[in-house]
Amino acid sequence: MTETADIAIVGAGAAGLAFAWSAAAPGLKIVVLEAGGTVDQARAPSLRQDWELALQTTFNANPNVRQGPADYPVDDTESAIHPAIFNAVGGSTIRWGAHFPRFRPSDFRRQSLDGAAADWPLSYSELEPFYDTNDEMMGVSGLSGDPANPPRAPRPCPPLPLCAATERLAGAFDRLGWHWWPSDAAILSKASRERASCNNCGPCGVGCPLHARASADIAYLAAAQARGIELRAGTAVVELERTSNGRTITGLRYKDADGEGQIACGEVVFAGNALGNARLLDSIVDHRLFGRGLMVHPTAIVTGLFDESVQSWRGPFAAAMVCQQFCESDPARGFTGGFQLQALRGQGPLTTALGGYGLRVPWGQSHIPTFVARFGQTLSLTVTCDDLCEEHNRIALHETARDRLGLPVPRLIYRVGDNSRKMLAFGIDRATEALRAAGARHIDVNPLTRNAGFHLMGTARMSSSDALGVTNSYGRVFGMDNLSIVDASTFVTAAAVNPTPTLQAIALRAATAMRDSHTGTEKAVA
Amino acid sequence: MTDRLIALLNTLLPGDGADWPSAGSDAMAARTIELARGAPGVSDALTAILNALPDDFGTLQQTQREDILRGIEADRADQFDAVVTVSYNAYYTTPRIRDVIERLTGYENRPPQPLGYELEPFDESLLDAVKARGPIWRPVD
Ligand SMILES: Cc1cc2nc3c(=O)[nH]c(=O)nc-3n(C[C@H](O)[C@H](O)[C@H](O)COP(=O)(O)OP(=O)(O)OC[C@H]3O[C@@H](n4cnc5c(N)ncnc54)[C@H](O)[C@@H]3O)c2cc1C
Ligand code: SF4
Numbered sequence: 166m167t168e169t170a171d172i173a174i175v176g177a178g179a180a181g182l183a184f185a186w187s188a189a190a191p192g193l194k195i196v197v198l199e200a201g202g203t204v205d206q207a208r209a210p211s212l213r214q215d216w217e218l219a220l221q222t223t224f225n226a227n228p229n230v231r232q233g234p235a236d237y238p239v240d241d242t243e244s245a246i247h248p249a250i251f252n253a254v255g256g257s258t259i260r261w262g263a264h265f266p267r268f269r270p271s272d273f274r275r276q277s278l279d280g281a282a283a284d285w286p287l288s289y290s291e292l293e294p295f296y297d298t299n300d301e302m303m304g305v306s307g308l309s310g311d312p313a314n315p316p317r318a319p320r321p322c323p324p325l326p327l328c329a330a331t332e333r334l335a336g337a338f339d340r341l342g343w344h345w346w347p348s349d350a351a352i353l354s355k356a357s358r359e360r361a362s363c364n365n366c367g368p369c370g371v372g373c374p375l376h377a378r379a380s381a382d383i384a385y386l387a388a389a390q391a392r393g394i395e396l397r398a399g400t401a402v403v404e405l406e407r408t409s410n411g412r413t414i415t416g417l418r419y420k421d422a423d424g425e426g427q428i429a430c431g432e433v434v435f436a437g438n439a440l441g442n443a444r445l446l447d448s449i450v451d452h453r454l455f456g457r458g459l460m461v462h463p464t465a466i467v468t469g470l471f472d473e474s475v476q477s478w479r480g481p482f483a484a485a486m487v488c489q490q491f492c493e494s495d496p497a498r499g500f501t502g503g504f505q506l507q508a509l510r511g512q513g514p515l516t517t518a519l520g521g522y523g524l525r526v527p528w529g530q531s532h533i534p535t536f537v538a539r540f541g542q543t544l545s546l547t548v549t550c551d552d553l554c555e556e557h558n559r560i561a562l563h564e565t566a567r568d569r570l571g572l573p574v575p576r577l578i579y580r581v582g583d584n585s586r587k588m589l590a591f592g593i594d595r596a597t598e599a600l601r602a603a604g605a606r607h608i609d610v611n612p613l614t615r616n617a618g619f620h621l622m623g624t625a626r627m628s629s630s631d632a633l634g635v636t637n638s639y640g641r642v643f644g645m646d647n648l649s650i651v652d653a654s655t656f657v658t659a660a661a662v663n664p665t666p667t668l669q670a671i672a673l674r675a676a677t678a679m680r681d682s683h684t685g686t687e688k689a690v691a
Numbered sequence: 692m693t694d695r696l697i698a699l700l701n702t703l704l705p706g707d708g709a710d711w712p713s714a715g716s717d718a719m720a721a722r723t724i725e726l727a728r729g730a731p732g733v734s735d736a737l738t739a740i741l742n743a744l745p746d747d748f749g750t751l752q753q754t755q756r757e758d759i760l761r762g763i764e765a766d767r768a769d770q771f772d773a774v775v776t777v778s779y780n781a782y783y784t785t786p787r788i789r790d791v792i793e794r795l796t797g798y799e800n801r802p803p804q805p806l807g808y809e810l811e812p813f814d815e816s817l818l819d820a821v822k823a824r825g826p827i828w829r830p831v832d
Contacts (some may be wrong), residue, residue, distance in 0.1 A: 211803040215784040222730070271829040278829065288831070308815070312826045326815040331815070339820045344827055345815055355812065364807025374804050475785075478798060479808045493829050513803075514792055519776060526704040528775050529757045533711045541796050578708035 168511040170196040171683065173417055173430040175402045175455060176447070177201075178256015179665050180652040180672040181436030182385035183299065187467035187676035188434075189392035190684050192487045196428060197394060198419055200401035201235035201253035202440075203382065204524035209372035216319035216371060217515040224371045226260050227616060228252065235401070237568040237575075239440060241501055241618070244577040246461050249619035250438060254398050255382035257438065257619065258665070260370055261324070262483025263351040263378050264507060266662035267296055269314055271493060275658050280496045281501040282554055285657045285673075286629040286638040289315070296668035300349075302388070303379040303669075304357055307349035313489035322354045325363065329438060330475035330544040331485045331508050348507070349666075350484035351379040359387075365480050368513065397421065403570050405433065406451055414449075420570055432641075432647045436672065440652040441558045444572045446650070450625070450642055452635045456561055459578075460623040460659040463585045464614045465548040466509065466522040467596035469605025474541040477511030485510060488546075491595060492661045494544040497512075500587040505661045509545040519544075523609040547614075548592030550585050552659040554623050558582075577618065589613065620658040620664050623690055639675045651675045695741050696720045697751035702756040702779050710791055714782045723781040733777050736770035743767065 172188055174181050177199035180191040186270035187196050210219035210380045221230075226249035228236040235252040251260040270289035275282040297318050307320035326336060338345040352369070356362045363377035386396065397419075406417040406427075416429040435442045443456055465518035478631070488506040495503070512521045517540045518532075519525055526535045559578065581589070589612065597608050628634020640649040651672040655663045660667070699724065701715030714723075727733040743763050748756060764771040782788055787799040 192826045209804065211806065214786070214789070214800075214802050216802055217725075217785065218780060221780075269828050270831040272832045278831065308813070308818075310822065312821065312824065312828070314828055315830075326813045327817070335817055342823070342824070344821060346818070346821065354813075363810055364804075365810045366803035366807035474796060476797065490827070493827065499753055514789070514798065515779060518779045518783055525775070528760075529779075530705055530753060532704055533707045537795070540792070541798060 167427055167429050169429045170171050170194045170431070170636045171320060172432040172679065173198065173428055174434045174436055174442060176256060176435065176437035177254045177381070177396060177398070178436060178438065179258050179381045180503055180668050181256070183669040184301070184382040184434060184436060184651050184672040184676040185394045186385045186389035186392065187280050187673045188680045189389060189394050190680050191393070193680070193683055195394040197358065197396045197430045198400045199254050199396065199398050199401050202399050203254045204259050204372060206372035206376060206383070207374050208382070209374040211368050211371050212365060212374055215398060216368060217638055219371050220516060225457050226619065237444070237570070237572065238565065238566070240563055240574050240576040241583050242283050244579040244582050244618070245613065245615070246618040248575070248577055249535045249615050249616055250440060251347055254386065254396065255380040255420070257371060258380035258606065259382070261380070261619070261665070263369055264484045264663050265303070265349040265351045265479065266487060266505070267314065267317070267349070268660045268662065268667045269492065271661040275494070275502070279501055279585060281458070281494070283628070283633065286627055290667050292667070292670045292674060293548065295673040296447055297668060298673055299669045303384045304350040304353045304360060305349050307352040308347055308351055309370060311346045313344050315344065319589065320349065322357070325350055325352060325354050325481065325484065327486060328475070328477065328480045328510065330471070330477045330510065331567065333475070333603040334508060334599065335486065335543060338488055340602055341599065345486055345601070348484045348487050351384070352481055352484055353377045357388030360637060367478050367480060367482055368509065369481050369483065374396060378526070381561070402445060403572060405445060405464055407449070411451070417687065425471045432649065435648070435650045436652050438652055439624045440577070442574045442650060442654055443562065443575045443624065447562050449648070450635060451644065455635050456624050457556045457559045458623045458626060459558040459560055459621065460552040460554055460656065461579060461618055462593065462620045462659060463550045463552060463581050463589055464617040465589050465593050465596070466611040466614050467593055467600060468493065468521070468523050469603060469611040470539060470543040470607040470609070471542045471544070471604060471608050476541050477544055478513060478541055480510055482510050482512070482608065483507070491592065498591055500591065502584065502588065503555070503661045504548050504550045504588055504592045506592070506599065507547040507549055509547060509623070511541055511543045514540055517673060520681070522614070523611050544600070546596040549594055549663070550588045550592065550662055551661040553584050554626065554658070555582050560624050561609050599652070620653065622653040622659050622664060625650045625654040626657050627655040628657070639678050640671070649675060649679070693717070693720055694749055695744055696723065698756070699741065699744065700778055702753065702760055703775060704755055710795060712787065715777060719781050719785055722785065723777055726780050727777045730777065733773045736773040737777065738821065739770050740774045813814050
């Protein structure tokens with residue numbers, strides 16, 4: 166007999182697990198199918214002396230290099246940016262930096278305010294309660310009162326401290342009269358529930374053995390299971406079954422360690438990120454815009470070298486402080502939209518030698534002097550650019566290549582647009598100015614980080630009109646009765662900041678509406 | 692082959708003749724081979740680069756050896772790149788080198804966890820100037 170679920174969720178990453186937790190209600194059978202297995206962060210590589218090797222292998226952010234058991238190949242031959250995703254319970258948050266900024270109200274109204282991009286069919290104030298709930302669930306450290314953002318609820322934990330390097334930078338921003346603020350971080354500065362406080366060890370990207378850094382599995386899974394949701398790890402969805410008119414998904418076919426199976430479902434919710442979704446939905450979603458308008462955050466990294474050690478290996482590598490002086494659009498700069506400058510701390514010795522965010526330390530006689538001048542003496546700033554939605558940037562499927570499950574290989578097709586190029590150039594100058602003001606003796610510029618395909622947005626953008634978007638504001642696909650997409654694919658604009666708080670807030674909002682419509686409270690989704 | 696590998700490692704990572712040892716020792720050569728075996732294609736790259744070295748490579752001066760390697764690097768960029776990476780991997784995960792790093796930089800010769808580093812409280816007075824400048828976000832509606 167075929168198994169049945171009221172709601173089947175594809176993907177147990179940041180969006181999927183937040184959605185599952187929020188949609189859960191007595192009497193509703195919710196099953197989350199996740200291609201990857203679980204990652205035991207209590208045994209993270211940072212407990213081993215050779216932890217940096219894991220960044221090149223099992224924790225490499227590029228699935229084409231990592232080639233783990235749940236990874237599928239991504240054809241990036243036509244892209245300026247390489248993919249950076251992780252396929253496991255927890256999704257890409259297993260590998261992330263936990264920098265946790267929110268979009269600002271203007272990011273949802275770019276057309277009305279700037280005549281650029283499009284307005285979202287929802288506003289910041291509609292999302293705000295879901296941002297707040299998500300902050301509690303993820304366990305966010307930070308400080309309310311940031312003048313670059315609207316007032317927000319007190320942060321669940323006090324901010325993480327600055328370090329010698331970021332204190333210098335704070336002073337430099339003050340001298341320049343620019344904004345800076347301690348980052349909202351999905352990292353506990355105080356122990357909470359089952360999770361310990363951060364001990365400032367540094368390499369969050371290989372997992373946090375203290376569970377201080379939130380990943381979706383750590384923050385949401387147990388709470389969702391306590392509400393009755395069922396997780397099937399190691400279970401890859403390989404096909405959707407539909408009614409003859411194509412409008413209703415009747416079931417999912419999957420492959421797991423035992424072979425193949427099938428699950429009939431009422432609602433199907435996709436949270437596989439834009440690449441994962443495309444493999445199954447490209448042939449299902451009959452909309453001109455599906456797959457098109459891919460936005461990433463084109464990112465430059467500017468590194469300052471100081472004359473003395475600032476011990477920049479201490480502290481979470483990506484969640485320290487942020488400058489949002491240039492986030493809001495200002496036409497006088499010659500481009501639309503803005504960028505954030507996010508501080509990145511230095512790396513371990515091996516990663517420093519291999520180049521860190523810039524060029525490899527040369528081999529030969531100059532190796533040791535160059536290494537000594539860099540290790541522990543650097544601080545970097547990202548220039549994280551808002552990206553315009555351009556239809557030629559897209560995710561398509563390879564015509565012939567298939568992965569080991571028989572699914573088509575997704576193609577990442579992306580080139581950096583003129584607006585983003587101007588923004589990158591302007592932002593690199595500002596980052597250089599700040600690092601020089603902080604006392605950096607030498608500046609290294611990586612003008613476009615190739616390995617920055619971690620924020621994949623816009624390929625199923627939401628709209629209030631089916632002519633202008635693929636889904637409505639709840640992620641329900643236009644023209645489909647029971648198919649929703651709840652991750653960053655539905656973003657209308659990219660904003661200048663990391664996307665995860667916003668995509669999780671969107672998932673929570675959609676889940677609340679779906680739960681209410683199922684439990685009879687409200688008919689909100691369709 | 693080990694002599695050649697030692698000569699290659701000595702050229703890539705010659706140390707500084709004082710605090711930093713060169714990479715060319717039996718132990719580091721063995722570790723390089725072990726790490727190369729664990730990474731797809733790297734053993735083959737290492738063999739190809741070693742085979743491309745002239746017979747007298749080990750007897751030459753450092754500058755002459757560097758010149759030869761630069762030529763090989765230009766001809767076989769990908770293979771050479773893999774060999775540099777695995778050599779750095781071996782060097783910087785060797786306890787003796789980590790002792791030097793600790794002595795010279797204060798970065799302790801231990802994994803980041805479980806000890807970590809002290810997490811001091813955030814000093815909010817640092818934000819006085821930012822707060823005084825007031826809001827910079829654009830209200831909507
Ligand atoms: C190195 C790195 C650093 C990052 N740092 C930050 C940061 O500091 N701040 C921030 O906001 N964001 C950061 N991100 C991005 C962040 O991780 C993503 O925005 C977020 O995880 C996306 O959530 P998601 O649920 O849409 O997708 P994911 O978290 O990627 O999860 C998708 C899941 O779906 C599964 N899946 C796909 N297809 C199928 C299928 N057919 N069947 C079953 N399962 C399937 C995948 O296995 C995967 O586990 C970073 C990412 C990386 C890689
Ligand atoms: S820096 Fe903190 S959050 Fe990051 S891995 Fe270390 S203990 Fe965990």
